[in-house]
Structure formats: structure tokens, C-alpha cells
Amino acid sequence: VQLVESGGGWVQPGGSLTLSCAVSGFDIGSRDMSWVRQNPGTELEWVSGINSDGIRTGYADSVKGRFTISRDTAKNMLYLQMNKLRPEDTAVYYCGTNSNRGQGTRVTVSS
Numbered sequence: 001v002q003l004v005e006s007g008g009g010w011v012q013p014g015g016s017l018t019l020s021c022a023v024s025g026f027d028i029g030s031r032d033m034s035w036v037r038q039n040p041g042t043e044l045e046w047v048s049g050i051n052s053d054g055i056r057t058g059y060a061d062s063v064k065g066r067f068t069i070s071r072d073t074a075k076n077m078l079y080l081q082m083n084k085l086r087p088e089d090t091a092v093y094y095c096g097t098n099s100n101r102g103q104g105t106r107v108t109v110s111s
Contacts, residue, residue: 007020013109028071
């Protein structure tokens with residue numbers, strides 16, 4: 001099993017980024033998937049999730065209306081579209097399941 005996040009970087013407040021997660025070793029259509037984030041010294045924060053049916057999604061209140069989770073089962077990819085980014089969105093973002101997580105991609109929001 002391997003999950004590889006990409007797409008992080010630096011962006012000004014109000015900007016947008018799209019994170020990608022390339023998954024190998026299992027079919028993402030068979031698992032609930034999620035994005036979480038973490039800053040050094042803080043707890044892991046759940047950001048968004050998508051059920052294995054691909055229909056049901058959920059978002060943390062802090063990102064609701066700004067972030068959109070999606071997937072492409074043909075490519076076995078998970079995405080997180082992030083709009084209207086705020087400095088408090090700065091973190092390392094990880095994709096994963098309940099038992100596996102990638103190495104993360106860093107997002108920095110600052111002016």
C-alpha cells in the first residue's frame with residue numbers, strides 16, 4: 001500500500017490549491033478515504049472524507065464551503081480542492097484511510 005500526496009506549496013490568503021493523492025495497493029473505491037492535516041506540536045485534524053460509495057462526503061466546520069474532496073477511481077486518485085485559503089489552513093496535509101497514510105504535502109498560506 002502506498003499513498004503519495006502532492007500539490008502543496010505556498011499561496012497567499014484567498015488563493016487556491018489542489019492537493020492530489022496517488023494510491024496504489026488497493027482500490028480507493030473500496031475504502032472510505034480522508035484528508036487530515038497537522039502542524040508541529042498539534043494534534044492531527046480531520047479535514048474531509050469521502051465514503052467508499054463516492055457519494056457521501058464530509059467536511060470539518062473550519063473548511064466547509066471552501067474545500068471540496070473528490071476522487072477518480074479510474075486513476076485511483078484522491079483530490080482536495082482548497083479555495084479561499086486562510087493562514088490557519090497552513091499545515092502538512094495527509095491523505096489516507098483508517099489504517100494507512102501518506103507522507104504528507106505542506107501547505108503554507110501567508111502574505
